[in-house]
Amino acid sequence: MGDRRIWERCAPVWAERAGVQVITYDRRGFGDTTYRAEAHDDLDDLLAVMDDAGLATAVLVGNSMGGGLALDCTIANPNRVDGLVLIGALPSGAPEDRWVTDPAEAAVEEDYRAADASGDTTELNRIEARYWLDGARQPEGRVTGEARELFLDMNGRALAAAPVGEAAERPPAWPHLGEVDVPTLLLLGEHDEVGMAAIAPLVVEAMPDARLQIVPGAAHCPQLDAPDALDDAVVGFLGQLERV
Structure with missing residues (x-):
């Protein structure tokens, strides 16, 4: 990302x-x-x-x-x-x-698959921030401020990039x-x-x-x-x- x-x-x-x-x-x-x-x-x-x-x-x-x-x-x-x-x-x-996979990680991965199937890149970006930035076993939004804004911008650009x-x-x-x-x-x-x-x-x-x-x-x-x-x-x- x-x-x-x-x-x-x-x-x-x-x-x-x-x-x-x-x-x-x-x-x-x-x-x-x-x-x-x-x-x-x-x-x-x-x-x-x-x-x-x-x-x-x-x-x-x-x-x-x-x-x-x-x-x-x-x-x-x-x-x-x-x-x-x-x-x-x-x-x-x-x-x-x-x-090995933790149940919390598996739950976020399931959300990701659903968003991926729908083609909703905004939701994909949110879920990937949840998984990779916060950590799936931690509360969503653990990381805030400029760090989260930067993650969402970088990952959003990657999700929208041409092949x-x-x-x-x-x-x-x-x-x-x-x-x-x-x-x-x-x-x-x-x-x-x-x-x-x-x-x-x-x-x-x-x-x-x-x-x-x-x-x-x-x-x-x-x-x-x-x-x-x-x-x-x-x-x-x-x-x-x-x-x-």
């Missing part, structure tokens, strides 16, 4: 406190991107952004599907990645039999986790999906240099509901990379 604006609160903090250059961008179909519907590979787009910025390597930070893309990039191009921060993100191909065309499929990441030897921080909001909480320890166990950290007070998008805690986690991780 997010575009590059989801990082606008955190990016300058990371740049100042960690002394790094922070680059954010919009993926196809999100934010201010202009595009035509065509076959494409989101991984090629990511590498194009890095090349345009003159970056041979980078620490990749991704939330949700963006985290999956960052992980895929590391598997396919290990020489381009110095470290990974995966926020509310799981590798593709994770074992479905380990996924981007067929995206290239990549092999599941799960069988390749043992090959990811860059330092990795897996961050999970305490109010995010219970299924993620069940599988996240398995991800860390499978990766040679990874650790899991829970972000208190956050659901799926800590940049919006717990930015201070996210800043501390990411800046601390970047500081550890500098000492290695």
